[in-house]
Every structure is written in C-alpha cells, then in structure tokens.
Amino acid sequence: MRVHFKTGYDHDIRLFPDAREALRYAALLAVAIALPVLLDDFLLGEATNVLIWAIAGMGLMLLTGHAGQPSLGHAAFLAAGCYANAILMDRFGLPFLASFALAGILTGLIGVLIAIPALRLHGIYLAIATLALSILTEDIVVLAEPWTGGVAGMTAPPISIAGVEVDRLASPDLFYWLCLAVAVLVTLGYRNILRAPLGRAFVSIRDSEISAQAMGVDPARTKAAAFGLSCMTTGWAGALMGHFFFTFNHEVFTVVISIQLLLMIVIGGLGSIHGAYYGAAVVGIVPQAINLARDAVAGALGGGAVAIPGLETGIFGLILIVFILFEPLGIHGRLVKWRLYFELFPFYRRDMFRRQRSYLKTERLR
Amino acid sequence: MTLLEVRDATVRFGGLTALEGVSCAVERGEIFAIVGPNGAGKSTLFNLISRFYQPASGDVRFEGESILARSPSDIAALGIARTFQNIELFERSTVLQNLLIGRHTRRRASLPSQIVFAPSVRREEIAHRGAVERIIDFLDLQPHREQTIAGLPYGVRKVVEIGRALAIEPRLILLDEPASGLSVEETGDMRFWIDDIRTRLGVTVLMVEHNMSLVSAVSDRVMVLAEGRVIALGTPAEVRTDRRVVEAYLGSETPAR
Amino acid sequence: MENLQLAVSGLANGCIYGLIALGFVLIYKATEQVNFAQGDLMMLGAFIALALGNDSHIGAPFWVACAGAVLAMAALGWSLERVVLRPILGQPQIAAMILTIALGFVLRFVAGAIWGHDPLALETPIAGANFSLGGLILGADEIAAIVVTLLLTGLLFAFFSRTRLGVAMQASSQNQLAAYYMGIPVKRVHGLTWALAGATAAVAGILFASKGSIDPGTGFLGIKAFAAAVIGGFGSLPGALAGGLIVGLIEPFASRYISAGYAQIAPYAVMILVLVVRPHGIFAQVSAKKV
Numbered sequence: 001m002r003v004h005f006k007t008g009y010d011h012d013i014r015l016f017p018d019a020r021e022a023l024r025y026a027a028l029l030a031v032a033i034a035l036p037v038l039l040d041d042f043l044l045g046e047a048t049n050v051l052i053w054a055i056a057g058m059g060l061m062l063l064t065g066h067a068g069q070p071s072l073g074h075a076a077f078l079a080a081g082c083y084a085n086a087i088l089m090d091r092f093g094l095p096f097l098a099s100f101a102l103a104g105i106l107t108g109l110i111g112v113l114i115a116i117p118a119l120r121l122h123g124i125y126l127a128i129a130t131l132a133l134s135i136l137t138e139d140i141v142v143l144a145e146p147w148t149g150g151v152a153g154m155t156a157p158p159i160s161i162a163g164v165e166v167d168r169l170a171s172p173d174l175f176y177w178l179c180l181a182v183a184v185l186v187t188l189g190y191r192n193i194l195r196a197p198l199g200r201a202f203v204s205i206r207d208s209e210i211s212a213q214a215m216g217v218d219p220a221r222t223k224a225a226a227f228g229l230s231c232m233t234t235g236w237a238g239a240l241m242g243h244f245f246f247t248f249n250h251e252v253f254t255v256v257i258s259i260q261l262l263l264m265i266v267i268g269g270l271g272s273i274h275g276a277y278y279g280a281a282v283v284g285i286v287p288q289a290i291n292l293a294r295d296a297v298a299g300a301l302g303g304g305a306v307a308i309p310g311l312e313t314g315i316f317g318l319i320l321i322v323f324i325l326f327e328p329l330g331i332h333g334r335l336v337k338w339r340l341y342f343e344l345f346p347f348y349r350r351d352m353f354r355r356q357r358s359y360l361k362t363e364r365l366r
Numbered sequence: 367m368t369l370l371e372v373r374d375a376t377v378r379f380g381g382l383t384a385l386e387g388v389s390c391a392v393e394r395g396e397i398f399a400i401v402g403p404n405g406a407g408k409s410t411l412f413n414l415i416s417r418f419y420q421p422a423s424g425d426v427r428f429e430g431e432s433i434l435a436r437s438p439s440d441i442a443a444l445g446i447a448r449t450f451q452n453i454e455l456f457e458r459s460t461v462l463q464n465l466l467i468g469r470h471t472r473r474r475a476s477l478p479s480q481i482v483f484a485p486s487v488r489r490e491e492i493a494h495r496g497a498v499e500r501i502i503d504f505l506d507l508q509p510h511r512e513q514t515i516a517g518l519p520y521g522v523r524k525v526v527e528i529g530r531a532l533a534i535e536p537r538l539i540l541l542d543e544p545a546s547g548l549s550v551e552e553t554g555d556m557r558f559w560i561d562d563i564r565t566r567l568g569v570t571v572l573m574v575e576h577n578m579s580l581v582s583a584v585s586d587r588v589m590v591l592a593e594g595r596v597i598a599l600g601t602p603a604e605v606r607t608d609r610r611v612v613e614a615y616l617g618s619e620t621p622a623r
Numbered sequence: 624m625e626n627l628q629l630a631v632s633g634l635a636n637g638c639i640y641g642l643i644a645l646g647f648v649l650i651y652k653a654t655e656q657v658n659f660a661q662g663d664l665m666m667l668g669a670f671i672a673l674a675l676g677n678d679s680h681i682g683a684p685f686w687v688a689c690a691g692a693v694l695a696m697a698a699l700g701w702s703l704e705r706v707v708l709r710p711i712l713g714q715p716q717i718a719a720m721i722l723t724i725a726l727g728f729v730l731r732f733v734a735g736a737i738w739g740h741d742p743l744a745l746e747t748p749i750a751g752a753n754f755s756l757g758g759l760i761l762g763a764d765e766i767a768a769i770v771v772t773l774l775l776t777g778l779l780f781a782f783f784s785r786t787r788l789g790v791a792m793q794a795s796s797q798n799q800l801a802a803y804y805m806g807i808p809v810k811r812v813h814g815l816t817w818a819l820a821g822a823t824a825a826v827a828g829i830l831f832a833s834k835g836s837i838d839p840g841t842g843f844l845g846i847k848a849f850a851a852a853v854i855g856g857f858g859s860l861p862g863a864l865a866g867g868l869i870v871g872l873i874e875p876f877a878s879r880y881i882s883a884g885y886a887q888i889a890p891y892a893v894m895i896l897v898l899v900v901r902p903h904g905i906f907a908q909v910s911a912k913k914v
Contacts, residue, residue, distance in 0.1 A: 009499075010488070064717075070717045120899075121898060121902050124720060125857075125898060128898075131846065131849070132894055132895055133895075139887055142884065189482070192481055192483035193481060196475060196480035196483060196491070197480065200470070203458075204470075207459070208455070208456060210438075210450075210454060211454035212467070213418075214416055214450075215442055215468055216440075216441070216471035217467070263724065313728045317724075317725035317726065317728030317729040321725045324711060324725070328718065
C-alpha cells in the first residue's frame with residue numbers, strides 16, 4: 001500500500017493524489033482519444049453510445065448517488081434536452097454549440113421548476129412522482145406536436161462546429177470525439193463540485209437531513225441545486241442522444257429508459273463517478289453479449305436465431321438482483337475491494353467492508 | 367449579559383404538553399446545564415431552540431432578537447451549533463469531511479466558480495481545512511482524521527460530533543447528553559473539553575446531561591425540568607439540595623451521587 | 624344514464640387498481656419496502672389461473688384453477704420475501720425499490736418465455752353474461768370485480784384489526800425492534816405479508832383477465848395502481864381502495880369529457896396534484912419524525 005506523505009492541505013484538495021494516479025488517467029484518456037483508430041465503425045458507435053449513457057448516468061448519479069434523491073423519471077429530462085436542442089437548431093437557427101449549451105441549461109431550469117414541488121417529497125414518494133413525470137412525457141411530446149412533430153417525430157439537424165460537419169454516420173470519429181469532450185468536461189465539473197462545499201452539502205443531505213440542517217445546510221436550496229445540475233447534465237446527454245439516433249419520436253424516451261438509467265447507476269456503484277461509467281459499459285455490453293450468446297446457441301443447435309422479447313431487460317434485472325444482494329456497492333465497490341486486497345496482500349480481511357446489521361430505521365414520517 | 371433567552375415557552379404535541387411556560391436565560395460565557403428525569407422536556411427544549419419544533423406560545427431570543435421566524439438551517443449561521451442525543455453524523459464520510467460540513471455557513475464561492483474550481487475556491491478550501499485542523503488538534507482527533515464514521519468507536523463519534531459543531535465557530539453550543547454512553551475515562555476527558563470550549567474558545571455552552579458529577583464539576587448554573595416545567599434553577603450546589611428536585615428524582619434517580 | 628354506465632365500468636376497473644394498490648400497501652405497512660413488482664405479480668397470477676383453467680392448457684375446473692393460482696402466488700410471494708428481500712432488510716428503501724423493479728423485469732421475461740407475448744383470454748363461467756337494470760347494462764365480470772374486491776378488503780381489514788396475528792403485523796410495521804423485543808416473529812410476519820400480497824395479486828389478476836385479455840406487459844398496470852396507492856396514502860388499506868376507485872373513475876370521464884388522449888394522463892396528473900397538496904396522500908396522518 002502506498003503511503004502519501006502529505007506536505008500541504010492542497011494534497012487532499014487536488015484532483016489526483018499523486019503523479020502515478022494522474023498518469024493512469026492520462027493514459028486512459030489517451031486510449032479513449034485513440035479509440036477511432038483502434039475500432040471499426042460499428043464498435044465505435046457502441047463506444048459513443050456508452051459515452052452518452054455515461055453522461056446521462058453522471059446526471060442521475062449526482063442526484064441519486066450523491067444527493068440521495070431517487071428519480072425514476074430522468075428519461076423526461078433526456079427528452080427535454082433532446083427536443084430543446086433540435087428545436088433551437090431547427091426553428092431558431094442556432095449553431096450547434098449554442099443550442100447544445102442552451103438545451104442543457106433549459107433542461108436544468110425545468111429540473112429546478114419541477115424540484116420546487118418535489119422538495120416536499122421524500123424517498124419513494126419522490127421516486128413515484130418522477131415516475132409519473134416520465135409517463136407523462138410521452139403524452140406531452142404527442143400533445144406538443146407543432147413543436148415536437150408528435151408521433152411522426154423529428155430529425156436531428158446536421159451539426160457544424162467551426163465549419164466542420166460532424167455527422168454520426170458520415171464522420172463517426174468526429175461525433176465520438178464530440179461526445180468524449182462533453183463526457184470529460186462533465187466529469188471534471190462533477191469532480192470539482194464534489195470537492196467543493198456544494199458536494200459536501202449534497203452528501204450531508206443524503207446521509208442525514210436533520211443533521212445537515214443543524215449544520216446550516218438549507219435542504220430545499222441544496223436539493224434544487226442537485227436537481228438543476230443533474231437535469232442539465234442529463235439534458236446534454238439527451239441532446240447528444242438525439243444526434244446519435246438521428247430520428248426520434250415520443251416512443252424513444254419511455255419509462256423503461258428512466259428505470260434502466262437508475263438500474264444502471266446502481267449496478268455501476270451508487271455514489272461514485274466511476275459507477276456511472278461502469279454502469280454505462282454494462283448497458284452497452286449486455287445486448288451485444290446476448291446477441292453473441294444467442295448466435296452461438298443457435299449455431300450449436302443448428303436452428304436460426306430467434307428474437308426473444310424481454311430477454312435483455314430480463315437478464316439486466318437478474319444482474320441487478322445479484323448485485324443488490326451480493327455487492328450493494330456495485331461494480332465500483334467490487335473493484336475498490338479487489339484493489340485493496342492486492343495492496344494489502346496478505347492482510348486483507350473479509351470483514352473490512354462488512355456492514356453492521358441494522359434494524360429497520362423508519363423513514364416514514366408518521 | 368444574556369445570550370439566549372427562552373420566554374414562557376410552551377410546546378404541545380397533540381394533547382401532550384412537552385414544555386409548559388419554560389423561561390430561562392443563558393448568560394454569555396457560562397456553562398448552563400439542564401437536568402431532569404426522562405421525558406421532562408429537555409430534548410424538546412433543544413429542538414425548540416434549533417427550530418425543529420414550533421412553540422404553541424412564548425418566544426426564543428438569541429442576542430436580543432427573536433429566532434422564531436428562522437428555519438432550522440438558518441440557526442447555524444446565527445452562531446448556534448448543536449449535537450444530537452443519538453449522534454447524527456454522516457456515517458459514510460470521513461471525520462475530516464464531517465468536520466468540513468461544519469464550515470458550510472462560512473462558504474463564499476458561487477456555483478459557477480465551484481464547477482470550474484476557480485483559484486478562489488481552492489484558497490477558500492485551504493482556509494476551511496486549516497480551521498478544521500485546529501479543531502482536530504483541539505480535540506485530539508489526529509489518529510482518526512481519514513477514518514469513516516461507521517468504523518469509529520462510540521466515544522470517538524461523540525467527540526467528532528462536538529468537533530463538527532465547533533467547526534461552525536458558534537457563539538453558543540448545545541450539547542445533548544455529551545457524556546451518555548461514555549466510559550469513566552472518556553467522561554473525564556469530556557469534562558475538560560467542555561471546560562476548554564468555554565475558556566479557550568470562548569463559546570457559551572448549554573447542555574443536557576444526566577451525569578450529575580459531570581454537571582456539578584463544569585456547570586455554572588443548572589436548570590431542573592420535570593414534566594415540562596422548571597422546578598429549580600441555580601448553582602449545582604443549590605439545586606442539589608432543593609426539596610422539589612429531590613422529590614422529582616425519588617424512585618428513579620438520585621441527583622447527588 | 625350514460626354517466627352512470629361510465630361510472631360502473633370505472634368502478635369495476637378501479638376495484639382492480641385498488642386490489643393491486645392494496646398489495647403495495649400491505650407490504651409497505653409491514654416491511655416499509657415498496658414492491659414495484661406488484662403489477663407483475665398480478666400478471667403472473669392471471670397467467671397461472673389461465674394455464675390451470677383454460678381448455679387449451681390443463682383444463683381444470685375454473686374454481687380449482689382460481690384456488691390454485693391464489694395458492695401458487697401466495698407461495699411465490701412467501702419465497703420471494705425469503706430469498707430475495709430478506710437479505711436486504713434494514714437497507715435504505717431505495718435498495719428494495721430497485722430490487723423489486725428488477726424482479727418485475729425478470730417476472731415479465733419469465734411469463735413471456737412461457738406463455739408468449741400475444742394477448743390471451745381467461746375462460747370464465749361468467750364471460751359475456753350481462754344484466755340489464757333499467758337501461759343500465761352491467762357485465763357479470765364488472766359485478767364480480769366489485770363484489771370480490773369489497774369482500775377481500777373487508778376480510779383484510781377485519782384481519783388487521785381483529786386477529787392477534789394482524790395486530791402483530793401492524794405492530795412490527797410501526798417499530799421493528801420493539802416488535803422483536805415483544806416476541807413477535809418479525810421475519811415470519813414479513814413472509815406472511817408477502818404471501819398475502821401474492822394472493823391478493825392473484826385475485827386481482829383473475830378479475831382483470833376475466834374482463835379482457837392479458838399479456839406479459841399487463842404488469843405495467845401496476846404503475847397506474849401506484850398512482851392509486853399514492854392518491855389514497857401509502858399507509859392506509861381503505862385509502863388504497865379509495866385511491867383505486869378514484870383512478871378508475873377518472874379514466875372513463877376524462878376520456879369522455881376531455882379527450883381520449885387525456886385518459887392516460889389524468890390519473891398521474893391527479894396524483895402529482897395530490898402529492899403537491901398533500902405529500903403523504905389524502906388519507907394519511909402525518910406527524911414529524913423524532914430527533
């Protein structure tokens with residue numbers, strides 16, 4: 001195990017504890033930038049998809065993982081970002097960078113507006129209210145047909161940044177880099193918030209609202225900030241998703257997407273930025289793995305491949321049950337344990353992460 | 367000079383009257399203890415001062431101004447910090463992070479500057495860290511700085527909670543049973559800390575405590591509550607010999623141990 | 624007359640929502656976990672009754688099939704609690720919430736794999752029977768839904784207020800630790816609650832399937848029942864039924880008097896309204912958490 005010899009308070013505040021850690025992330029970034037050279041167009045598309053999901057995941061992670069407010073309705077904000085961006089480009093003729101930034105900010109504002117009545121709700125009530133929001137989204141998109149194209153849907157306008165055309169199909173590498181840039185910027189902003197007072201306020205609201213109040217943290221304002229930032233990020237992911245799908249209508253951002261987003265960050269590991277990326281990777285890999293397995297089985301049995309509806313979500317659900325029962329800290333938690341195991345070898349003990357068995361602490365206000 | 371004044375406060379929960387016409391005044395720089403049997407309304411009084419409960423009648427004044435219109439999260443900024451009877455720390459965070467939350471009311475950075483982590487935010491964070499380190503030194507918490515609360519022994523958690531309250535740099539600190547569940551040695555340490563909080567940090571202390579030897583040793587004045595009413599108020603020696611106090615405690619606890 | 628007709632069909636639907644909502648409330652009251660898979664349990668109950676009773680499958684007599692489905696779902700509920708939910712007892716509500724959502728995914732997949740994704744109809748002795756009452760046409764299925772729901776709610780209410788076990792279940796919901804100390808077998812109580820919720824889901828499923836057809840996606844009806852439970856207040860059995868009836872009534876009237884598109888939205892809009900005005904439902908009693 002490495003021992004950090006700290007020589008100043010800044011040591012705990014800066015982004016990376018030491019040069020080795022910084023190098024590791026620099027290498028990761030270099031590989032990510034070089035990916036278009038390494039992968040074919042199909043796999044690059046998958047990588048782009050994973051990045052977009054990761055951005056959306058970070059949005060929800062901030063709200064649920066750090067501020068402790070569960071949302072089953074984040075597909076609504078994906079939709080808001082997606083449509084806002086497309087409408088701003090299409091109807092108002094804004095260039096992509098402006099419409100993209102504005103789409104996120106607008107979605108963030110919508111998030112704050114929705115947060116105001118939602119602030120009174122706790123735990124499951126909040127989850128259910130956001131679930132209802134997600135259900136309503138579909139109908140709202142249909143009802144707002146003059147703007148959204150309703151059932152017929154919309155087509156994402158072409159992106160042009162400083163005269164360079166960025167198209168998902170014609171120039172997949174450029175689109176990938178665009179998504180990567182957004183993902184890196186969002187990750188940086190997220191990290192910065194976590195090491196600033198606001199990040200601590202989020203965690204305090206999550207862990208003990210009463211205690212946080214006694215420390216001077218205003219729960220309403222803090223939750224509203226969490227909603228705003230979370231929805232802004234999710235809105236950006238939605239805008240990118242619109243360009244990724246190229247065409248979209250009311251059936252794209254359904255409740256199932258909302259639920260999948262929440263399940264994704266739980267599998268990845270609640271309460272860590274890494275978790276959003278791991279969860280997104282699972283969402284990207286599972287369907288491919290199922291396809292491969294199905295082809296293999298079909299090949300072995302000599303029959304044609306049959307599509308089994310619901311298989312993907314079924315397997316996804318199964319993975320999730322296994323995680324909640326055996327590794328509630330998600331993939332990130334598992335990796336941290338393994339890392340510690342090797343660093344402490346042979347002194348690692350299983351009980352190091354054992355949680356105290358607790359009796360139900362009532363969360364009901366009754 | 368009066369720092370905190372409770373005037374004729376009555377708190378009711380449905381039909382139950384938890385506090386009835388309680389008045390007291392805490393002077394600047396004193397250690398003021400509240401004792402009384404279980405259910406006497408001690409914690410209710412604390413929750414009234416930290417604005418979690420609303421009184422049916424009466425007033426609470428801090429530095430001469432009524433704080434009844436304030437919300438619970440405004441209280442810390444006024445300079446009133448508190449601990450909880452059942453320790454309400456942020457379990458999954460480290461001691462350091464818990465103490466830093468206490469600095470929340472002192473933050474200046476705007477939201478955009480926090481997102482980009484501007485140099486001013488870094489300077490501010492370093493200053494907060496310095497303030498917190500002074501508290502860590504004051505309470506001898508150095509060995510636990512990086513440990514998460516969930517793994518700490520009970521006695522240390524109690525101290526961390528006091529540290530977190532001190533990080534607010536309050537003028538008044540409310541300690542809810544600081545010695546409950548502590549060993550004899552830890553109670554001894556607590557006694558010196560409470561004394562130091564007043565003399566070295568200049569913070570006025572209002573505490574609820576059952577341990578009468580601790581109360582007698584540190585407090586300047588003691589108020590005895592029973593069934594929501596004040597039955598005695600005076601120096602520890604005066605209160606201990608008060609006839610009504612002895613009656614209130616008979617059969618349950620003996621105040622003079 | 625038209626309004627009365629709308630009201631009757633709304634009430635019949637509302638009863639089924641109410642029954643699913645009852646399942647939510649049962650589990651919530653006893654374990655403080657929210658079972659997002661309740662709608663899928665209902666769907667599964669209907670499929671089991673169908674597999675036992677329909678001539679194309681096993682072809683057992685209808686009442687035998689019903690009893691079989693109720694027993695099977697009770698057993699499934701009990702074992703779900705035992706295997707899946709008990710290990711996470713005491714963890715935050717969100718863990719159970721996510722777990723049961725995942726469970727719903729799995730149940731839906733299992734049902735789809737066994738019975739396929741085409742809508743199937745349950746063969747019942749009352750199918751197609753109608754009564755005419757002064758111009759009002761009452762379907763036997765609608766009457767059955769209303770009568771059975773009222774009976775079941777009454778039974779459950781009596782169980783919770785009159786029997787020792789029912790009172791024990793209430794006690795364990797209010798303070799688990801204290802219930803342990805008082806010698807109430809809290810774990811067994813939880814298992815029983817889930818069994819009860821499973822059985823209720825089976826009844827709801829049979830009633831629903833006899834009114835129309837079912838497919839694995841029917842479980843999504845659970846979300847609407849959620850709205851019902853929230854409107855009624857999550858901690859109250861009569862509230863759940865009332866919430867179900869409200870949702871059932873809103874739908875046909877919104878569809879008739881506003882526009883068909885709004886029938887889908889109206890229950891959720893009402894729910895959000897209720898949450899904003901009374902965050903804990905119409906029938907909830909609220910007091911502050913003790914510090």
